[in-house]
Amino acid sequence: MTLSVSGLTVSIGGTRLVDDLAFTLGDGDRLGLIGESGSGKSLTLLSLVGLAPDEAEVTGSVRLDGRELVGLPERALARLRGSDVAMVFQDPLAALNPLRTVGRQIGETLRIHERLSAAAARTRAVEAAREVNLPDPETIVDLYPHQLSGGQRQRVGIAMALIGRPAILLADEPTTALDVTTQAEVLALLHRLVEERGMSLLFVTHDLAVLSQIVTDAVVLANGRAVETGALDTLLHSPTHPVTQGLVAAARDTTWSAS
């Protein structure tokens, strides 16, 4: 599947927070969206699938295999989010229901979309838990979110996102809340799953060091505009825009302080 974005503009209260953005995510592509805090990364990601805040005005074009998503009714967008396009977010705890076992939450999509029985959904949830390397999957699916570590919860978030076999994964800072070791493990897991399943990935982060572990190309955002676009190697080794240069310097600092 190809996601083609052009002229994407998101305004709130008359301010353009995302301004005339264009990029294409083709089959199997791994693209990063990087920029400092407030540069418009999250709003961009949310706007692609109709999840921008109610007060936001979204214009421009987001096409999924030619089908225009901007202006599509919420029902159609919701169907799409459960099937072709899936998302993982920074804070898995906020995305999880504290009162339901993680297995039930992993299997929920299947109960809705494939009308599976509770028992069949549980079996698939156990398989999904195993695929994301959760320890003791048979037992862990019966636990509640607060009984898991942060890294385990993010693995649950990934299992939930991937169980519907999406073609495209949108990830918004999925490892930012994790410690450095867990972050590396979760990035490696995402990388493996994306490759094995031939998914395409749009990965949002403020951290170029993280991005270099998972994508091949990136769009650098500043004040809602794309200021530099290209292969990650080129951005890392010969950044031309001052914002990109700042991100490279920051990534060097974190790499040094982590080692």
Ligand SMILES: Nc1ncnc2c1ncn2[C@@H]1O[C@H](COP(=O)(O)OP(=O)(O)OP(=O)(O)O)[C@@H](O)[C@H]1O
């Ligand atoms: N609902 C809203 N109402 C008003 N302004 C908003 C709203 N949501 C986001 N913004 C503003 O839009 C700009 C872009 O926000 P966005 O969350 O996309 O940034 P970001 O690059 O993802 O930053 P971060 O890394 O901090 O999440 C920011 O200036 C933010 O304050």
